[in-house]
Amino acid sequence: MTTTHAEPMNGGLPHEPEKATAEGRNKVLAFWLFLGGEAVLFGTLFATFLALRNQTNEGPAANDLFHLPLVAAATFLLLVSSLTSVFAIQAMHRNRPALLRNWLLVTVVLGLGFLGLEIYEFSQYVGLEKFGMTTSAFSSAFYTLVGFHGAHVAFGILWISLLIGQLAYKGLTTVTAPKIYVSAMYWHFIDVVWVFIFTVVYLLGKVG
Amino acid sequence: MDWITTVDHKKIAILYLWAGGLFFGIGGIEALLIRWQLIKPMNDFVDAQTFNELITMHGTTMIFLGVMPIIFALMNAVIPLQIGARDVAFPFLNALGFWTFLFGGLLLNLSWMMGGAPDAGWTSYTPLSGTAYSGTHGVDFYTIGLQIAGLGTLIGGINFLATIITMRAPGMSFMRMPMFAWTTFITSAIILFAFPAITVGLVLLTFDRILGANFFVPGGGGSPVLWQHIFWIFGHPEVYILILPAFGIISEVIPTFARKRLFGYSSMVFATILIAFLGFMVWAHHMFTTGLGPVANALFAVSTMLIAVPTGIKIFNWLFTLWGGSVRFATPNLFASGFIPTFTMGGVTGVMLASAPADFQFHDTYFVVAHFHYVIVGGLVMGLFAGLHYWWPKMFGRMLSETLGKWTFWTFITGFHLTFFVQHFLGLMGMQRRVFTYLPNQHFDTLNLVSTIGAGLMGIGTLVFLTNIIVTSKKPPDAGDDPWEDGRTLEWSIPSPPPEYNFKQTPLVRGLDAFWKEKTAGNKGMAPAEPIGSIHMPSATPLPFIMSVGIFIAGLGFMFSRDHFGSALVSFLFNNYIVTGLGLLITFGAMLMRSLYDDHGWHIEPGELEGR
Numbered sequence: 001m002t003t004t005h006a007e008p009m010n011g012g013l014p015h016e017p018e019k020a021t022a023e024g025r026n027k028v029l030a031f032w033l034f035l036g037g038e039a040v041l042f043g044t045l046f047a048t049f050l051a052l053r054n055q056t057n058e059g060p061a062a063n064d065l066f067h068l069p070l071v072a073a074a075t076f077l078l079l080v081s082s083l084t085s086v087f088a089i090q091a092m093h094r095n096r097p098a099l100l101r102n103w104l105l106v107t108v109v110l111g112l113g114f115l116g117l118e119i120y121e122f123s124q125y126v127g128l129e130k131f132g133m134t135t136s137a138f139s140s141a142f143y144t145l146v147g148f149h150g151a152h153v154a155f156g157i158l159w160i161s162l163l164i165g166q167l168a169y170k171g172l173t174t175v176t177a178p179k180i181y182v183s184a185m186y187w188h189f190i191d192v193v194w195v196f197i198f199t200v201v202y203l204l205g206k207v208g
Numbered sequence: 209m210d211w212i213t214t215v216d217h218k219k220i221a222i223l224y225l226w227a228g229g230l231f232f233g234i235g236g237i238e239a240l241l242i243r244w245q246l247i248k249p250m251n252d253f254v255d256a257q258t259f260n261e262l263i264t265m266h267g268t269t270m271i272f273l274g275v276m277p278i279i280f281a282l283m284n285a286v287i288p289l290q291i292g293a294r295d296v297a298f299p300f301l302n303a304l305g306f307w308t309f310l311f312g313g314l315l316l317n318l319s320w321m322m323g324g325a326p327d328a329g330w331t332s333y334t335p336l337s338g339t340a341y342s343g344t345h346g347v348d349f350y351t352i353g354l355q356i357a358g359l360g361t362l363i364g365g366i367n368f369l370a371t372i373i374t375m376r377a378p379g380m381s382f383m384r385m386p387m388f389a390w391t392t393f394i395t396s397a398i399i400l401f402a403f404p405a406i407t408v409g410l411v412l413l414t415f416d417r418i419l420g421a422n423f424f425v426p427g428g429g430g431s432p433v434l435w436q437h438i439f440w441i442f443g444h445p446e447v448y449i450l451i452l453p454a455f456g457i458i459s460e461v462i463p464t465f466a467r468k469r470l471f472g473y474s475s476m477v478f479a480t481i482l483i484a485f486l487g488f489m490v491w492a493h494h495m496f497t498t499g500l501g502p503v504a505n506a507l508f509a510v511s512t513m514l515i516a517v518p519t520g521i522k523i524f525n526w527l528f529t530l531w532g533g534s535v536r537f538a539t540p541n542l543f544a545s546g547f548i549p550t551f552t553m554g555g556v557t558g559v560m561l562a563s564a565p566a567d568f569q570f571h572d573t574y575f576v577v578a579h580f581h582y583v584i585v586g587g588l589v590m591g592l593f594a595g596l597h598y599w600w601p602k603m604f605g606r607m608l609s610e611t612l613g614k615w616t617f618w619t620f621i622t623g624f625h626l627t628f629f630v631q632h633f634l635g636l637m638g639m640q641r642r643v644f645t646y647l648p649n650q651h652f653d654t655l656n657l658v659s660t661i662g663a664g665l666m667g668i669g670t671l672v673f674l675t676n677i678i679v680t681s682k683k684p685p686d687a688g689d690d691p692w693e694d695g696r697t698l699e700w701s702i703p704s705p706p707p708e709y710n711f712k713q714t715p716l717v718r719g720l721d722a723f724w725k726e727k728t729a730g731n732k733g734m735a736p737a738e739p740i741g742s743i744h745m746p747s748a749t750p751l752p753f754i755m756s757v758g759i760f761i762a763g764l765g766f767m768f769s770r771d772h773f774g775s776a777l778v779s780f781l782f783n784n785y786i787v788t789g790l791g792l793l794i795t796f797g798a799m800l801m802r803s804l805y806d807d808h809g810w811h812i813e814p815g816e817l818e819g820r
């Protein structure tokens with residue numbers, strides 16, 4: 001993935017438009033740094049969850065609550081959305097703005113599906129199981145960790161939607177390209193975090 | 209208006225300096241009130257509750273709102289100049305970082321006027337900081353105010369990392385970078401990896417207090433010790449966030465005034481990296497007495513003591529730099545030379561505290577208070593004074609008065625040792641920390657009196673410094689490009705204060721101490737790395753300010769979301785998160801504006817450059 005200014009131009013747009021300007025390169029670098037910080041943030045939340053996962057305070061425990069088929073479906077939606085965001089970036093690199101927009105749209109729809117399932121899941125716990133933020137240390141840790149991730153997903157959906165709007169009225173340029181690239185990095189990051197949540201929270205909750 | 213919309217790193221530096229100075233003053237007044245209360249046994253100048261609020265706000269203000277912003281002020285003023293850059297990587301974010309810090313700090317200090325300041329110590333240990341023991345909104349001001357201010361720090365850290373990685377002038381490899389740029393780089397990296405931990409800690413504590421969560425509430429299955437782990441995983445690296453920039457300043461000042469290159473430059477670099485790395489491994493030395501067990505205690509004791517090795521390397525390098533140099537004791541160098549023994553003493557008591565069995569004796573006594581003030585005041589604050597006197601002419605175009613500078617130094621350092629040296633003995637004799645008074649005839653009386661007199665002397669030293677600033681600002685500008693005449697690094701190769709674009713032509717760096725190298729080679733200035741051309745500048749914008757106002761409103765709204773107010777309308781607005789939503793709307797609206805309207809900036813053309 002070397003980048004120079006001399007790469008083939010593609011209908012006026014360089015091959016990797018996100019790295020064509022100094023500003024774009026700075027943005028990508030800074031976003032990597034930011035994700036480093038985000039990793040510490042989620043790391044701390046995971047550590048907290050692991051410390052408190054058995055502190056159920058006589059409320060429901062992981063084993064009573066989790067419904068793996070539902071979570072598996074949500075996982076599937078999010079994993080596929082990561083793939084579609086890769087397709088979006090590939091479309092961007094081939095300078096196909098319409099295709100790029102469509103893949104971004106698919107990504108957003110899949111993200112919304114994930115978020116919908118999560119909201120449904122939470123409402124089930126609160127309604128049927130009487131499992132709320134205040135129930136136990138376990139419940140607090142669960143809602144905070146998974147909810148933080150959910151908030152990240154919601155923010156990502158909003159962000160990518162706005163970028164789709166910008167794409168419509170500014171077109172694909174060396175200004176919009178870094179924004180789209182960075183939002184895709186973000187989307188992969190929250191996908192990776194989810195893989196950990198699926199393992200640490202749900203699978204571990206079911207088996208141990 | 210100009211100040212609200214500026215994105216120029218040199219002006220942001222000045223904003224950081226004034227705001228940090230203001231908070232430093234507030235923290236200093238709090239310190240004097242604490243010392244006044246402790247001047248004699250069984251004093252009733254303040255009551256226990258107020259005393260708790262005073263120590264909490266003193267510690268919190270000093271660390272987060274006083275010295276950190278002054279560090280950021282110096283970094284902003286100097287770093288782009290030292291690496292030969294026209295600006296930081298993200299001028300907009302730079303402004304945003306400042307404004308979130310300021311509004312976070314204002315929120316925190318509003319607590320004095322809105323029903324009680326935080327009172328659980330600057331470490332906010334649970335369950336002391338839970339609603340059971342801390343019933344006012346004080347700790348909410350702490351969690352939310354620090355959260356907002358911390359956001360600004362994180363933004364600043366990322367900005368400096370990106371700036372140093374990508375914006376160095378041609379020829380300035382990492383191993384040719386000035387030490388202050390190095391320590392800024394490493395400090396920013398520590399910020400990036402330490403601050404998210406406290407972000408989470410503060411969120412969890414906020415949730416416990418406002419949403420009734422159970423993270424730290426034993427009755428609900430939570431764990432108070434968990435808070436200590438999270439706090440100190442951030443808190444110990446925080447100490448290095450504070451001291452490494454001071455190391456950087458000392459490493460700039462000493463070579464300049466010894467007219468010699470820094471001894472052992474590369475070992476300084478590696479010592480810095482090693483200290484940062486070890487800084488993350490030792491957090492539990494604050495928790496020896498919580499019952500982690502002998503194995504954990506031993507491991508953390510040993511890893512803590514290891515840090516003495518790279519730190520010792522630094523101390524010896526500074527001494528070897530002074531050794532045989534033609535040393536000039538101008539005010540900056542007085543502070544820098546005073547730093548060395550004072551900081552070393554703090555380091556020695558640090559090793560004593562790191563010995564777990566001994567710490568059972570020292571823990572929560574004035575010995576600890578003496579130790580960390582030797583490090584933070586005798587180390588960092590002395591370093592900041594050195595840096596401020598050193599770079600003042602570059603920042604403001606005026607030399608501070610040397611006479612007043614020397615008065616500042618001697619009163620401050622005398623007051624400092626009077627205040628804190630005796631506290632070692634108070635601690636060893638058993639005087640407890642964070643207790644609002646003590647009984648007579650325990651041999652505490654005289655030493656406390658001495659300590660309070662010393663604090664007053666330090667206050668006088670600070671006032672002399674303020675006088676110096678005022679007197680200097682009334683003089684006409686008198687500082688040349690290289691006012692100390694022995695400047696070694698790039699900032700001294702351009703006018704004081706620098707023009708908006710810093711460098712007319714980006715300099716070509718041909719070695720360590722780039723400017724010194726050119727001077728000794730008989731050249732008049734830096735060789736340019738580019739022809740004179742049009743310079744791109746970012747435009748001023750009020751958006752960072754507006755975004756921070758929004759966050760401030762959202763924070764207040766969330767904090768009072770469970771309260772009942774006299775007016776039904778007000779209660780309605782708060783209880784339904786309408787105020788919070790409004791604040792967030794302002795912030796997100798400003799973000800949207802920022803993203804929709806591309807800022808193409810403006811250009812300074814060669815003609816204008818020549819016109820000067």
Ligand code: HEM
Pocket residue numbers: 236239240242243263264266267268270271274275328329330331577581584585589627640641642643663666
């Ligand atoms: C300049 C003169 C200063 C004086 C006279 C002073 C005095 C004091 C005193 C009397 C305490 C209370 C100790 C206790 O009861 O636990 C204290 C605590 C503290 N000070 Fe200072 N201090 C000064 C400067 C600073 C500075 C510059 C910083 C940091 C940059 C600082 C950081 C702290 C911290 C973190 C605490 C602990 C607060 C707590 O226990 O929660 N102090 N100081």
Ligand SMILES: [Cu+2]
Pocket residue numbers: 443444447490491493494
């Ligand atoms: Cu420590």
